Amino acid sequence: MTVEIKPCPNCTSTNLYKTERISAGGGYAPYYLPGLGKFLSSAKFDVVVCADCGLTRFFAREDACMRLKKSTQWRRI
């Protein structure tokens, strides 16, 4: 699956910055992707920030996305 990150959906800027493989938490951190990590390893996501308008987006990585369907902690809407 290819994710189209550019342009910014809010202001159409292409002045975007991304961090790689931030842990989705657990332990002392808020757990943003419950049920989608591996045993003893929380799911990871990339964070993309638009340098022009500040819109911040979280992209769960592909392995976490694939676990959504089977997870009991997520409900398709």
Ligand SMILES: [Zn+2]
């Ligand atoms: Zn923007």
